[in-house]
Amino acid sequence: MSSSYLTRRELLRRSVLGAAGLWLADGLAFRAWAAAATQAGPGAAAKAAAGGKAKSVIQVWLWGGPPHLDTFDPKPDAGNDYAGPLKAIDTNVPGIRICELLPLLAKQADKYVLVRGMTHGNNGHETAAYMTQTGRKAGERIIYPSAGAVVTYFKGSAEAGYKGQIPPYIVLTEAQGRFDEAGFLGSRYKPFATGGDPSQAKFMVEGIVAQGVTDQQQRDRREMLHSLDTLQRTLPGNPSLKALAKSEDQAYDMILGEGAKIFDLTTEKDDLRERYGRTKFGQSCLMARRLVEQGVPYVTINSGGWDTHKDHFQAMRRKLPELDKCLATLIQDLSDRGLLDTTIVWCGGEFGRTPKIDWTPPWNGGRGHYGKAFSTFLAGGGFKGGRVVGVTDARGDVVTERPVYPCDLIGSIYDRLGIDLAAKLPHPQGLDAQVMPVAAEEVPSAGILKEIV
Secondary structure (H helix, E strand, C coil): CHHHHHHHHHHHHHHHHHHCCCCCCCCHHHHHHHHHCCCCCCHHHHHHCCCCCCCEEEEEEECCCCCCCCCCCCCCCCCHHHHCCCCEEECCCCCCEEECCCHHHHCCHHHEEEEEEECCCCCCHHHHHHHHHHCCCCCCCCCCCCHHHHHHHHHCCCCCCCCCCCCCEEEECCCCCCCCCCHHHCHHHCCEECCCCCCCCCCCCCCCCCCCCCHHHHHHHHHHHHHHCHHHHHCCCCHHHHHHHHHHHHHHHHHHCHHHHHCCHHHCCHHHHHHHCCCHHHHHHHHHHHHHHCCCCEEEEEECCCCCCCCHHHHHHHHHHHHHHHHHHHHHHHHHCCCHHHEEEEEECCCEECCCCECCCCCCCECCEECCCEEEEEECCCCCCCEEECEECCCCCCEEECCECHHHHHHHHHHHHCCCCCCECCCCCCCCCECCCCHHHHCCCCCCCHHHC
16 A cells, blocks of 8 residues: 555656656756755754854855966966966055956955965865865765755755745756765755756756746646646645645746746846856856845855866966956945845865976966965955965965965854854764864864954
């Protein structure tokens, strides 16, 4: 009886959601969130995240490793084999200089922090990404959740005040795919990757909406499926079916209701869209602002193309002006709307790139992976702008003052969000796990970045 019932219920669930164009293969995170949203959230987590100036995080993830010498830590006197052809320019904060290809950001240095002392020493993409996004060492028996998953655990439940109709952890647009973002917290805390391209005329959330199906067709299909749903009529009040119905309502809201309006960029003014740039990255930055405006706790913009082993400077002349335009507009837009004080903007990658340039063929001016020293950008959320944390040597080879480890950076972000760094995380096997490591056990950590909080 029980086995037959479950089989019928699963068949109906797949029929309803499949025919409606919902729950495609990459919609796992949405399914988990929608199912969990019908249940009580982690009340203890909400209590451990009380207070804090910041409410949301926008993480601009520069996948591949952006070069610190050609972005936020230029070394103009290091010679051509290190500095390369790009020059340094002054910012609106005396003493802070950045790359000449970032002129718009140079005008806003009073609004952000440059963490030039980042270090972890690892040069592998997957391992370094895990370290910089979790604040943990690699190779432990516990696979820890990323910062996005931890923030979602503490800030993404109804008890914590999140009442949105879309998942509390969004990635624009492709999943990062190099590690399990949720770790031991499980699929409920994985990000929902939208897919699609926000710069297109009508942005489609690929994990939810079937391409080429009109809104009216979606409504017609739903009505037809409900007319065939005998299970709901024969088992009224069944808890599992009620939860399924609520999940279905939430999914349809992302297609046809208020949730869908958040993803509709045609409601934004054309001049603002132009300021962001009509590119996939630019419109993703605009979308991120809309999401935090609606209270979404964590948004990641996944930007690739930074793994520049060869023809590095040609790539930088393409990538940096776009980054400059999009990031500067995002900071200003958040500021103009009164959102910057409550939104942390975190921009960086898994490591930096080698200070010494390889001019030989086939690299033709390339930079390799470099985890000994790199830079990260922080703005908003109560961080004090116009400051630099950490110093590298004259060639950018090593951190000479105030080394900053990933646990320091992420711990500082949690601190601004009001998340207790000593709070416990629920491990499925009951292992002892807390939000951040004890510094002495993990790395010779300098602790939270108190000079900017």
